[in-house]
Amino acid sequence: MILIVLVVAALLCMIITDRLGFFKFGRTILGSISKKTACRMYPVVPREWQERTRGSVSIDGPNCIGCGICANVCPTNAIEVDKAEGKWTIHRMQCVQCSACVDNCPKKCLTMENQYTIPDVVKIVDTYDIPAKAAKKASDGAAAPAETDGDLTCADTCIFCGLCVKACPTDAITVDRKEKLWKVDTEACVKCGACIDKCPKKSLSFGGTAPAASTAPAAAAAPVKKSIAAVDEEKCIYCAACENECPEDAIKVDGTEWKLDEEKCIGCEACVSVCPTEAISMKEV
Amino acid sequence: MAKRTIIPFGPQHPVLPEPIHLDLVLEDETVVDAIPSIGYIHRGLEKLCEIKDFNQMVYVIERICGICSFGHGWGASASIEGAMGVEIPERAEYLRTILHELSRIHSHLLWLGLMADAFGFESLFNHCWRVRETVLDLFEKNTGGRVIFSICKAGGMRKDISNENLKEMADTLNELKAEIKELTDVFINDASVQNRMTGVGVLTKEEAIELCAVGPTVRGSGVVQDLRLTGNHGVYHELGFEPVVEEAGDCMARTKVRIREVFQSIELIGKAVAKIPDGPVDCKVPKTVDGEFAIRMEQPRGEAFYYAKGAGTKFLKRMRVRTPTNINVPALVKMLGGSDLADVPVLVLTIDPCISCTER
Numbered sequence: 187m188i189l190i191v192l193v194v195a196a197l198l199c200m201i202i203t204d205r206l207g208f209f210k211f212g213r214t215i216l217g218s219i220s221k222k223t224a225c226r227m228y229p230v231v232p233r234e235w236q237e238r239t240r241g242s243v244s245i246d247g248p249n250c251i252g253c254g255i256c257a258n259v260c261p262t263n264a265i266e267v268d269k270a271e272g273k274w275t276i277h278r279m280q281c282v283q284c285s286a287c288v289d290n291c292p293k294k295c296l297t298m299e300n301q302y303t304i305p306d307v308v309k310i311v312d313t314y315d316i317p318a319k320a321a322k323k324a325s326d327g328a329a330a331p332a333e334t335d336g337d338l339t340c341a342d343t344c345i346f347c348g349l350c351v352k353a354c355p356t357d358a359i360t361v362d363r364k365e366k367l368w369k370v371d372t373e374a375c376v377k378c379g380a381c382i383d384k385c386p387k388k389s390l391s392f393g394g395t396a397p398a399a400s401t402a403p404a405a406a407a408a409p410v411k412k413s414i415a416a417v418d419e420e421k422c423i424y425c426a427a428c429e430n431e432c433p434e435d436a437i438k439v440d441g442t443e444w445k446l447d448e449e450k451c452i453g454c455e456a457c458v459s460v461c462p463t464e465a466i467s468m469k470e471v
Numbered sequence: 472m473a474k475r476t477i478i479p480f481g482p483q484h485p486v487l488p489e490p491i492h493l494d495l496v497l498e499d500e501t502v503v504d505a506i507p508s509i510g511y512i513h514r515g516l517e518k519l520c521e522i523k524d525f526n527q528m529v530y531v532i533e534r535i536c537g538i539c540s541f542g543h544g545w546g547a548s549a550s551i552e553g554a555m556g557v558e559i560p561e562r563a564e565y566l567r568t569i570l571h572e573l574s575r576i577h578s579h580l581l582w583l584g585l586m587a588d589a590f591g592f593e594s595l596f597n598h599c600w601r602v603r604e605t606v607l608d609l610f611e612k613n614t615g616g617r618v619i620f621s622i623c624k625a626g627g628m629r630k631d632i633s634n635e636n637l638k639e640m641a642d643t644l645n646e647l648k649a650e651i652k653e654l655t656d657v658f659i660n661d662a663s664v665q666n667r668m669t670g671v672g673v674l675t676k677e678e679a680i681e682l683c684a685v686g687p688t689v690r691g692s693g694v695v696q697d698l699r700l701t702g703n704h705g706v707y708h709e710l711g712f713e714p715v716v717e718e719a720g721d722c723m724a725r726t727k728v729r730i731r732e733v734f735q736s737i738e739l740i741g742k743a744v745a746k747i748p749d750g751p752v753d754c755k756v757p758k759t760v761d762g763e764f765a766i767r768m769e770q771p772r773g774e775a776f777y778y779a780k781g782a783g784t785k786f787l788k789r790m791r792v793r794t795p796t797n798i799n800v801p802a803l804v805k806m807l808g809g810s811d812l813a814d815v816p817v818l819v820l821t822i823d824p825c826i827s828c829t830e831r
Contacts, residue, residue, distance in 0.1 A: 238611070
């Protein structure tokens, strides 16, 4: 009985003050009484991470080649890579979870976990082992014994498209199309293999005993059959991704027109690989 | 003449979240003069560009401030892109606009909460921040961070946001409108709030122009000045943007500008989501910066200015950032003259100060 009287009195007070211009917040406050609490009852109800949440960097050991690109791109110098000792170190306190290392890792062995690192009273430094090459070879068996042994070399199928130059994270490769020259700076090369993945003619390999500045012997032996790009106009959305990718500026996309300068096209298939709608294919001429 | 007293106010003060120090010269209870001084959190950002390359600088500049971090990341990226002469894809420009408007909603809701806290309305403060939490969750879902987004880079965006997620973002914000309206009506209609804000700290149109105030501070004084209308950043000209202006020039007018801007931002996001084109979100950029470029853009707090100059290396030769609070301090000092001591916290908050931005 007393309770009902109190509630009615409170409601009356609220209405009167609301009319007078005070206590406009009353309705919200009374409404919130019946609602659930806005806070999460942590830790009983755990936090659900979003797929993109950047929590902490983790390393998947076996693929790491110790190239040190992650340490170079890190804006806070949180990562240290000691290739000689085979150690990969992260200063957890310095890491700002920008995920630049994850984006730039050529071997995709770094990942950004959703979960934050556990709070601690000291500045944590985590060190991981970079797998020794010998151990890796043993586990791989005889499948690819010499694959990562030697220096980067280029075979005579090279068409000097320069895609390897663009792919190289350390600017170790130089290509001169006019002079038909392909060079690698073995000091700068970290043997990540990004160029090998990108090469449209599969000419690159860690073939072994190449000289420090190797010139591809392809100068004389230009491919007899030349293939050039062709577009399927029904699929093309004229996004100009191919225009940006083309190393020779052979493609021009203008509004609803896709043009190819057949003279300039060197058949590197770079446009094929970037096309979001798979509209481009190669045709032989 | 009454006896003058000098009261040191800040950098540590219960109602002042920012480390600014004010020497308040009082005659009885009335402030006759205020002498601001800053320098408590200087971090030497502009010197850092000598040892961090331009890609790293974007992450560093983004961390100038936690509230308008997206705007800082955008400004840094855009000035570097301009110096390189790179044009980013249209979808990236749209995504930047959408995220920038989302961070404006987040900033204004945070400010409304702090304002309520400054005049002693704690429960309103908590409710404003409860609503803001939904916006932060949207940020986390789409960019990966709640405060520091790290999604802008020189050359576009680091990640695409799918059209479904954008649609969901616009829908969530539309649902949020009712809740925001319930809270902002309290600011506009409640008599106790009006007592603290109406007619307090009047900055006339002439004074606002003379003191070069920017952002909601100048728009609250009846001056039509918005970089979204006149600047060249984002896609605002395609979305049909009309600046929000209030005439009174007091604390209430500045609050109303920000309240209306929250709803305007929700509408802008809806329009941008409906219009966004498909395509790539980033483009290749050169590995070195050469040339110079300056960009002015409208942050939640007002006009910010970014200048980048390269010297043909991957390091920037000069990176200059000028932030809105820096320019609004003279207007603040003008407002403080003649006000009551009890109104000082409200007045300091009314320019939406960010001393972290100011000092860099």
